[in-house]
Amino acid sequence: MPDTALYAPATTEGASVVSRPDVTVTRAAPLARLAFRGDATAAGKAGAAFGASLPMAPLAANPVGQRAALWLGPDEWLLLAASGTVGEEVPWALAMTLCDEIATAVGTHPHALVDVSERNVALIVSGPRAAALLNTQVFLDLDEGAFPVGQVTRTLFTKAEIVLWRTGPETFVVECWRSFAPYVEGLLANG
Amino acid sequence: MLLISCPWCGVERPEIEFRYGGEAHIDRPAQPADLDDHQWAEFLYMRSNPKGLLAERWRHVHGCGRFFNAVRHTVSDRFVCVYKTGEKCPDLEALAREGAQ
Numbered sequence: 001m002p003d004t005a006l007y008a009p010a011t012t013e014g015a016s017v018v019s020r021p022d023v024t025v026t027r028a029a030p031l032a033r034l035a036f037r038g039d040a041t042a043a044g045k046a047g048a049a050f051g052a053s054l055p056m057a058p059l060a061a062n063p064v065g066q067r068a069a070l071w072l073g074p075d076e077w078l079l080l081a082a083s084g085t086v087g088e089e090v091p092w093a094l095a096m097t098l099c100d101e102i103a104t105a106v107g108t109h110p111h112a113l114v115d116v117s118e119r120n121v122a123l124i125v126s127g128p129r130a131a132a133l134l135n136t137q138v139f140l141d142l143d144e145g146a147f148p149v150g151q152v153t154r155t156l157f158t159k160a161e162i163v164l165w166r167t168g169p170e171t172f173v174v175e176c177w178r179s180f181a182p183y184v185e186g187l188l189a190n191g
Numbered sequence: 192m193l194l195i196s197c198p199w200c201g202v203e204r205p206e207i208e209f210r211y212g213g214e215a216h217i218d219r220p221a222q223p224a225d226l227d228d229h230q231w232a233e234f235l236y237m238r239s240n241p242k243g244l245l246a247e248r249w250r251h252v253h254g255c256g257r258f259f260n261a262v263r264h265t266v267s268d269r270f271v272c273v274y275k276t277g278e279k280c281p282d283l284e285a286l287a288r289e290g291a292q
């Protein structure tokens with residue numbers, strides 16, 4: 001499992017996509033997800049309200065308990081939050097509360113804040129062969145020297161755009177758009 | 192596949208993450224309505240198209256999503272340097288004299 005409190009395996013049927021001795025792929029339970037865009041001032045205010053500061057360094061992630069702020073671009077972040085109770089439903093109340101609190105904190109400073117909780121699903125890829133399995137479709141060098149623990153990036157999984165986050169030496173999280181999930185899962189299952 | 196360096200991400204990434212954006216440093220006319228058809232066509236379509244170093248726009252569309260500029264040699268396809276949008280265009284003649292190819 002990832003070295004962050006954020007992701008829990010889903011309890012739904014079919015959540016285990018790949019189950020081999022050297023690598024597993026598991027669907028993660030739903031999270032609250034927010035797309036945030038703005039300058040450094042806006043990001044500073046948003047981070048204080050969110051409970052995890054928005055990293056300014058490229059490809060950086062800042063997991064704090066059941067929150068994480070992921071750098072996607074110089075003015076773009078993906079904010080993730082778990083409610084603490086693993087369920088099959090998106091934690092809507094949490095997503096709405098966070099939206100309200102961040103919007104209030106940033107105020108009239110120019111920014112964009114969008115609830116994308118239901119846009120993404122996450123897959124947890126774990127095991128000694130995790131990098132090798134991902135590299136059947138991901139074009140990046142996933143050696144720990146080139147893609148260290150904690151690094152996060154948007155990239156391509158063959159034809160599907162994903163956000164890839166290394167949460168441990170042998171654990172990755174693949175955040176992909178819901179409609180791409182069958183494609184991504186299918187390729188991982190056959191990889 | 193080419194490896195292209197993104198100045199925003201600070202890493203080299205495979206070409207497939209990028210989109211080409213045409214020649215860089217083409218300013219949109221301040222008063223388009225004042226231009227005649229010939230001048231407008233010049234702005235829209237006419238590019239330097241050199242056999243050699245060219246400053247061009249690229250977008251890291253499947254990475255950070257941002258536009259940046261790059262100097263590429265149009266014969267060898269080699270990327271000489273990359274720089275962020277808004278930064279000054281390098282001296283292409285000087286780069287050529289230094290042997291960039």
Ligand SMILES: [Zn+2]
Pocket residue numbers: 197198199200201251254255256257
């Ligand atoms: Zn980039």
